[in-house]
């Protein structure tokens with residue numbers, strides 16, 4: 001055997017060790033999940049991720065392959081998250097609720113924590129139409145926009161493990177709700193009109209709020225919509241005075257409970 005052949009064999013042995021370590025690592029991830037579930041512990045522990053990162057930084061401080069190894073660990077972390085997400089939710093998480101209830105914020109956080117795909121319905125529709133939502137409303141009318149929402153929800157049935165952040169009015173159409181439920185659990189996020197006002201008051205891209213961007217106007221529209229939102233929801237989560245982490249933790253726990 002020449003040197004080159006010998007090095008190649010050594011490399012193959014290294015790969016075998018990496019495979020064994022990854023298999024062991026993944027099975028430990030599953031054990032941690034089972035442990036948290038058994039003892040009713042929070043699934044999301046962002047400080048733990050930070051701790052692991054600091055440990056790696058310390059360990060690799062002087063390593064000449066530091067950047068490359070970090071890159072590999074980034075990939076390992078994303079895959080660990082995917083393993084968790086697949087185990088926790090074998091479906092899409094569909095977030096509905098009034099404008100400003102926090103659908104986009106919560107879906108961003110969930111997609112980061114579980115490396116799930118994110119579908120921001122308003123954004124996807126605006127990109128495909130090459131027009132802003134207010135322009136779609138002004139040019140083609142609300143019905144046209146609602147049809148686009150329906151079609152996108154149907155399209156999402158061939159996906160799973162995505163977080164879908166619906167437009168504020170998507171759940172008002174019965175057909176949309178039926179389509180959401182075909183491969184998703186529908187989570188309604190709520191907040192008081194006062195909270196919503198605080199969250200939306202500085203933005204002008206919600207045409208439905210034109211002329212009623214005040215607590216009274218929001219409250220009236222919310223009342224008109226309440227029954228339909230609640231009828232659509234598998235789970236309702238109030239978001240007033242809660243951090244994004246608290247809301248996400250509650251959401252994950254409630255989804256788990258609903259599967260039991």
Ligand SMILES: Nc1ncnc2c1ncn2[C@@H]1O[C@H](COP(=O)(O)OP(=O)(O)OP(=O)(O)O)[C@@H](O)[C@H]1O
Pocket residue numbers: 097098099100101102103104105106165166167168199200206239242243244247
């Ligand atoms: N739990 C929270 N605590 C404090 N601020 C929040 C919380 N959730 C969302 N916000 C803030 O409220 C604003 C609206 O949130 P977001 O865009 O996520 O709502 P949305 O439901 O997606 O609204 P829309 O349906 O109109 O797109 C944002 O500025 C966001 O940072």
Ligand SMILES: O=C(O)C1=C[C@@H](O)[C@@H](O)[C@H](O)C1
Pocket residue numbers: 098099122133166167168169170205206207208
């Ligand atoms: O609540 C609504 O009816 C809407 C909310 C936004 O997300 C957009 O989907 C659109 O402005 C309509």
Ligand SMILES: [Mg+2]
Pocket residue numbers: 103104105165
């Ligand atoms: Mg949004």
